[in-house]
């Protein structure tokens with residue numbers, strides 16, 4: 082290897098010359114490899130963190146509503162709630178957990194699954210939702 086064949090660490094925050102070794106060596110060590118990965122995927126990592134946080138807040142809002150509000154007379158295991166009330170309680174429509182279609186009788190209804198709570202589009206009314214706890218319904 083000639084002197085100008087020296088390779089440098091691919092971590093932009095480091096850039097130190099690499100000790101001679103394997104030809105495919107790109108980083109000084111695992112720390113530089115990891116730092117580079119974090120930097121490259123920063124946007125994705127940040128977006129995932131925001132998503133997780135948003136979903137966690139929504140889950141908390143839904144759980145509080147489920148515990149606080151009276152159950153529906155029509156559907157006794159559920160809290161029947163308007164979109165307005167949901168939003169007013171701090172539910173953020175951007176973080177909809179894991180969306181799934183669910184069977185409601187012979188209908189398909191849009192559902193949003195969180196860790197322990199499910200939000201279901203009301204099968205009969207526009208702009209209304211049903212909140213269910215996974216503990217009580219599975």
Ligand SMILES: [Zn+2]
Nearest residue numbers: 090095109113
């Ligand atoms: Zn390095």
